[in-house]
Amino acid sequence: MLRQIEGSRAVAETVALCRPEVVCAYPISPQTHIIEAVGAMVKAGLLSPCEFINVESEFAAMSVSIGSSAAGARTYTATSSQGLLFMIEAVYNAAGLGLPIVMTLANRAIGAPINIWNDHSDAMAVRDSGWIQLFAETNQEAADLHVQAFRLAEELSVPVMVCMDGFILTHAVEGVDMLDQSVVDGFLPPYEPRQVLDPNDPVSIGAMVGPEAFEEVRYLAHLRQMDALERIPAIAQEFEELTGHASGGLVRSYRTEDADTIVVALGSVLGTIKDAVDVRRQAGERVGVVGITSFRPFPGEAVREALSGASRIIVLEKAFSIGFGGVLATDVALVVQGSNAKVFSVVAGLGGRAITRRSLEDLLAQSVRGELNPLTFLDLDQAAVDRERARMASTRRSGPSAENLLRDLGSDYAASKAQT
Amino acid sequence: MTRQPVRFYQVGSFAVGNRLLNDEDRTVQSSPNRTNSIDSGHRACQGCGEVLGARYALDAAMRATNGQLVAVNATGCLEVFSTPYPETSWRIAWLHSLFGNAPAVATGVAAAMRVKGKSEVRVVAQAGDGGTVDIGFGCLSGMFERNDDVLFICYDNEGYMNTGVQRSGATPPAARTATTVAAGPEPGNVFGQGKDLPRIAMAHDIPYVATATVADLHDLEQKVERAMEIHGARYLHVLVPCPLGWGSASDETIHIARLAKETGLFPVFAAEHGRVTSVSPIRHRTPVEEYLKLQRRYAHLFGSSPRPDIVARLQEIADENIARYGLVTEEAGESVASEVRT
Numbered sequence: 001m002l003r004q005i006e007g008s009r010a011v012a013e014t015v016a017l018c019r020p021e022v023v024c025a026y027p028i029s030p031q032t033h034i035i036e037a038v039g040a041m042v043k044a045g046l047l048s049p050c051e052f053i054n055v056e057s058e059f060a061a062m063s064v065s066i067g068s069s070a071a072g073a074r075t076y077t078a079t080s081s082q083g084l085l086f087m088i089e090a091v092y093n094a095a096g097l098g099l100p101i102v103m104t105l106a107n108r109a110i111g112a113p114i115n116i117w118n119d120h121s122d123a124m125a126v127r128d129s130g131w132i133q134l135f136a137e138t139n140q141e142a143a144d145l146h147v148q149a150f151r152l153a154e155e156l157s158v159p160v161m162v163c164m165d166g167f168i169l170t171h172a173v174e175g176v177d178m179l180d181q182s183v184v185d186g187f188l189p190p191y192e193p194r195q196v197l198d199p200n201d202p203v204s205i206g207a208m209v210g211p212e213a214f215e216e217v218r219y220l221a222h223l224r225q226m227d228a229l230e231r232i233p234a235i236a237q238e239f240e241e242l243t244g245h246a247s248g249g250l251v252r253s254y255r256t257e258d259a260d261t262i263v264v265a266l267g268s269v270l271g272t273i274k275d276a277v278d279v280r281r282q283a284g285e286r287v288g289v290v291g292i293t294s295f296r297p298f299p300g301e302a303v304r305e306a307l308s309g310a311s312r313i314i315v316l317e318k319a320f321s322i323g324f325g326g327v328l329a330t331d332v333a334l335v336v337q338g339s340n341a342k343v344f345s346v347v348a349g350l351g352g353r354a355i356t357r358r359s360l361e362d363l364l365a366q367s368v369r370g371e372l373n374p375l376t377f378l379d380l381d382q383a384a385v386d387r388e389r390a391r392m393a394s395t396r397r398s399g400p401s402a403e404n405l406l407r408d409l410g411s412d413y414a415a416s417k418a419q420t
Numbered sequence: 421m422t423r424q425p426v427r428f429y430q431v432g433s434f435a436v437g438n439r440l441l442n443d444e445d446r447t448v449q450s451s452p453n454r455t456n457s458i459d460s461g462h463r464a465c466q467g468c469g470e471v472l473g474a475r476y477a478l479d480a481a482m483r484a485t486n487g488q489l490v491a492v493n494a495t496g497c498l499e500v501f502s503t504p505y506p507e508t509s510w511r512i513a514w515l516h517s518l519f520g521n522a523p524a525v526a527t528g529v530a531a532a533m534r535v536k537g538k539s540e541v542r543v544v545a546q547a548g549d550g551g552t553v554d555i556g557f558g559c560l561s562g563m564f565e566r567n568d569d570v571l572f573i574c575y576d577n578e579g580y581m582n583t584g585v586q587r588s589g590a591t592p593p594a595a596r597t598a599t600t601v602a603a604g605p606e607p608g609n610v611f612g613q614g615k616d617l618p619r620i621a622m623a624h625d626i627p628y629v630a631t632a633t634v635a636d637l638h639d640l641e642q643k644v645e646r647a648m649e650i651h652g653a654r655y656l657h658v659l660v661p662c663p664l665g666w667g668s669a670s671d672e673t674i675h676i677a678r679l680a681k682e683t684g685l686f687p688v689f690a691a692e693h694g695r696v697t698s699v700s701p702i703r704h705r706t707p708v709e710e711y712l713k714l715q716r717r718y719a720h721l722f723g724s725s726p727r728p729d730i731v732a733r734l735q736e737i738a739d740e741n742i743a744r745y746g747l748v749t750e751e752a753g754e755s756v757a758s759e760v761r762t
Contacts (some may be wrong), residue, residue, distance in 0.1 A: 021535040022528060051531040055524065056562035063521035063559060067492065067528025070515050073535055075528075093517050197490045197513040197529060199541055206493075206516030207503035 002177045007139035007169040010176040011104055011162075012037030014143040016047055017184040018102075018150045020076040021191075022068035024053040026061045028083040029116050030166035031106040035078050058083040062090035062101075069099040070205055072196040074150065077101065080166055081108035084122045088129070095130030095221065097206060098194070100153035100160070102146065103131075107267070107318075108166040109351040113402040117352020118166040119318035120266060123295070124327045130221050132160040132228055133296040134248065135266040139169050140176050141293075144247035147179065148235050150188055155231060156224050157194040163295075165268040167352070179243060187242055225297035232294050250299035252291045253306050255281060259288030261367055262310040264303075264332055266292055266317065269348070269355050273316065276360035285368050292328070300335040307332070312367055313341050316360075316378075318349040325375045348378035384408055434703065435636075448480045448641050455482040455511060457491075462509040463501040467670025469660030469677060470498055470575040472634045474546060477573055477658065480641040482512060484648035485542045490533075492526040494547030494556055495519035497582040498575065520555035522547050523563035526570040534569075542648060543569065549576040549590035552657075553615045557589075564624035564653045571647045571654045574617065577662035585665040589615045592685070593737070594730050595717045597665070602720035611733060621655040622694045628654040630690040634661070635678035639700060643690060659686045667716025679711040684738035687745045702747045708735045 005013075012034045015023075023042060025035040042052035051068075055061050061077050069075040079087065084105060094101050107123055109115040123133055134149065136142035142164040149160040164170060195205060209217055229250065236248035254274050256262055263273050270291040280287045290306045292299070307313055313336060315329035324330075326345030333343040346363065349355040359379050366372050387408055392398045428436045438450040448454050457478035464471040482489050493499045493516045502509040503516070517525045526545035533541040545563075547556055552574035563570055579597050580586040586599040593611040596602040600609040621629045627650045632640040640658065647654040661677050663670045680686035681700065685708060688700035709731060712718040721727045742748050 022531045024528065024531075049535040049537075051535050053527065053531060053566070055527075056558060056565070059521060060524040060527075060559050060562055063517060063524035064528035064531070066517050066521075067515070067525035067530075068532040069528070070525075071490065071529040071532030071536070073528075073532035075532075089518055090521060097517070197515055199488045199490060199513050202511060202513040204503055204508035204510045204514045204516075206499075206514075207505050207508055208500055209505040213505055 001180075002175050004173055005139075005176050005178070006033065006171060006173050007142060007164065008033030008106075008171065009037055010139050010143040010178065011146060011164070012041070013178060014146050015076055015104075016041050017179055017181055018076075018147055018188055019074065020047070020050055021073035022051050022053065022065070022075045023077065024055055024061045024064040024068070024075070025077050025079065026055055026058045026083060028058070028080045030108060030118075030170045031078045031080040031083070031104065033170060034104055034106070038076070058087035059090055062087040062094060065101045065103075066090060066094050066097065066099055069094070069101050070097065070195070070197050072191070072193045072198075074154075074191040075099075075101045076103070078104035078106065080106040081110055081116075081122045085110060085125060088126060091126050091131065092129045094159050098157045098221070098224075100150075100157050100191070102149045102153055103159065103161050104146070105161050105163045106166040106170045107163055115351040116166075118168050119350045119352065120163070121319045121350075123161070123163045124319040124321075126161070127296060127327065130158070130225075131296065132158055132225065132294070134160065134162050134232075134293055135295055136162060136164040136169065137252075137268060137270045137291055137293075139164075139172060139174055140245060141247040142169055143176055143178070144239065144243070144245050147184055147188060148239055148248045151235055152228060152231055154191050156228055158221075158224050158228065163267065168268045177243075177245065183242060187239065228297050229294070229299055248293055250292075250294045250302045251306050252293065254289040254291070256288030256290060256306060256309065258309070259286050260310055261285070261287045261312040261314065261364065262290055262307055263287070263364075264290045264292065264307070264313060264315045264328065266295060266328060269316065269318065272355055272357055273360055276357045276364060279357070279361055280364045285364065287364055295328070298331050298335075303332060304335045307336055307341065308339070310341050312344065314344045314346055314363070314367055314372070316346040316348050320345075320347045344372050344374060344376065346376045346378055353379065381409075447637050448483050449476060449637060454479045455487065457482055457510065457512045458502060459509045459511050461507065463504060464497070465664050465670070467663040467673045468497075469634050469662060469673045470548065470577060471501070472673070473575050473640065473658045473660045474498055474573075476634070476637055476640050477546075477644050477656070478512065478544065480644035481542070481544050481571065481648055484645045485540075488541045489513070490515070490529050490541060490543050492517070492522050492529060492543065492545040494522035494545075494551035496548040496551050498546065498548065500582055519551055521559050522551060522556055523570065523572055524559040526572070527563050527566070527568040530569045542571070544571045544573060546573045546575065548581070549574055549578060550580045550588045552576075553589040553617050557615075561624070564621060564626050564655070567626060567652045569651050569653075571644075571656065573656045573658060575658050575660045577660050577665060579662070579665050581662045581665040589613075590617070592734075594721060594734060596720060597717070607720045607727070608717070618655070618657045618689075618691075621657075622691050624653070625694045626653040626655060627651075628690070628692055629657075630655070631657045631659070631686070631688050633659040633677040633681055633686060633688060635674050635681060636688070636700070639688065646690070665717070667719070668714055672714055676711065676714055679706060679714070682706045683708045683711045684742040684747055685711060685734070687741045687747055689745050696745065699745045699747055701749050702742065705748060708738050
């Protein structure tokens with residue numbers, strides 16, 4: 001049923017349809033609306049049997065999830081940003097133990113400086129943890145991906161993280177076609193664990209493994225992710241046949257048939273990029289978009305194929321590896337090596353900075369003119385950066401840069417107000 | 421549950437072998453039907469107090485729950501020596517996740533058992549003192565505060581022994597560790613630091629808190645049994661001497677544990693809902709020197725340049741414990757024939 005609904009609410013109600021048995025979380029913006037809504041449903045008895053556990057930290061939230069999943073319960077949690085980093089030891093542990101926990105990551109920047117708005121630094125920080133990471137482009141897809149995530153996680157015994165852009169998706173109210181319980185029940189069978197804590201059939205889970213077998217254990221985890229490359233599109237197709245929703249899969253292309261310039265991105269920014277591409281297409285430029293839904297496992301072959309006709313590949317991402325450049329760009333560059341395509345890394349939208357269609361149009365035009373640098377920071381205020389660099393050069397005790405920049409921009413703002 | 425300790429005329433002591441006891445009073449360990457929760461073949465050091473304590477506690481918990489038990493283990497000696505891949509000494513359902521999260525993992529197991537309709541399955545979480553008072557403390561306090569249905573057992577050997585004997589928040593004053601060396605004007609660990617976790621646990625008003633040592637097997641088993649009769653958060657703090665870290669002879673583990681209690685340095689008691697309900701009185705009040713001299717971690721207090729001033733400060737701590745818990749009910753040094761435990 002199509003409803004005007006907040007993204008968080010759509011996710012919460014869809015998670016509820018998946019019949020989770022243990023839900024455990026700790027509050028952090030912008031994930032909180034999801035957990036509040038699930039918690040309210042559990043409290044009202046709508047999800048029985050289900051335990052909702054309020055804990056003292058994200059580290060505990062993931063740890064409770066590890067215990068409940070290992071004891072055979074379908075387990076869900078959600079977090080963002082600092083919360084993900086606070087639980088990171090347990091995030092790796094859940095993957096290492098092969099526990100099919102599903103977690104929503106409402107993507108948010110990581111401090112310092114503290115910032116509650118959207119970027120993808122949090123997801124990238126756990127890129128190598130062994131979790132499957134799926135990125136939603138819309139709230140419809142965010143909701144749908146949770147159903148697919150439980151199916152995928154439990155089939156493979158691998159935890160799955162559904163990444164949705166904080167505020168941009170979590171707090172946006174838009175039309176979402178909500179599923180019926182019977183549809184979800186038909187798609188998602190009850191959880192049948194591969195390993196479980198059972199006093200009547202006792203096993204040791206979490207034994208110490210030395211050099212004699214550690215590499216094999218890790219390689220098996222890699223193989224399960226390679227299996228996921230097969231299962232993700234198959235599950236998405238089955239889901240589409242059942243619901244009519246084209247959600248999930250590995251990659252999705254838009255107007256790439258004859259494109260010589262293709263923009264690659266993750267998440268909700270794909271919508272804006274498509275708008276910019278439409279405009280540039282009208283100007284006669286052959287530009288297209290490839291959205292990556294499955295970031296881990298990285299669908300190298302599908303990405304290579306989707307980009308096969310392009311000579312210029314612009315990887316636009318809301319995160320970067322400080323001291324090097326784009327994270328996604330590195331992955332893309334690796335899989336297209338040997339082709340003639342040139343890969344450009346564009347860092348954009350950090351800490352919630354709006355990525356506008358106008359900026360993207362300029363970027364595409366710049367690229368077509370051959371003026372794009374290998375590493376670009378979109379809409380960077382270079383003058384403000386230069387002024388801070390000058391302050392640092394002139395005074396040893398120049399003070400905290402973040403505060404200096406705010407003061408600097410504040411006086412700029414005051415000056416511009418004074419002029420008008 | 422009341423136990424009336426008796427002096428057995430056959431041996432002239434309160435402590436006897438099981439053969440002098442009625443069947444129902446015999447220990448779980450003496451039964452051929454015990455679980456052997458931790459089976460032979462593990463790699464604990466000779467004289468390890470922790471593996472003794474864990475074996476007693478878990479076999480007792482297994483009997484109390486008719487075998488319907490899951491154990492969650494923090495990282496540490498107990499986890500490392502029991503599960504070198506591909507072997508395991510555990511004959512019970514056992515999960516190890518991380519160093520600092522055993523209480524939370526146990527909460528998750530208990531929650532899953534409830535929703536799965538298996539509420540007869542009970543959960544024990546266990547850790548060393550580092551995993552309890554230091555790195556696991558946040559999760560432990562959270563588990564206590566929510567009154568989750570978990571028995572948490574701390575096997576306290578007063579330091580980070582698995583990583584090579586470093587100071588923890590449970591290391592006693594003056595003790596030498598690798599991070600509190602016996603040098604300078606105040607050799608060893610400093611005075612005035614550390615956490616008294618049984619009292620912190622009691623401050624959470626949880627239904628059951630108790631301490632025990634590996635010197636009194638009957639007492640330890642009975643405390644586990646009592647804990648398993650109760651639902652909600654329960655805490656058992658077991659003193660387990662570590663020959664490696666304490667520098668003691670491996671055949672002195674039980675003796676040293678007994679002296680810890682008899683000196684008053686380690687008070688043995690039980691509390692329900694934040695109030696002490698029973699104490700194990702000191703039978704032969706012993707000066708702390710007798711306990712300290714058996715351990716090389718205190719060697720700098722004796723020998724060629726002795727530090728009687730520091731020994732006196734440790735004696736003060738023991739005396740304060742004796743006063744706080746009323747550990748001496750009659751004249752010091754006299755046998756206490758009428759002790760009653762509730």
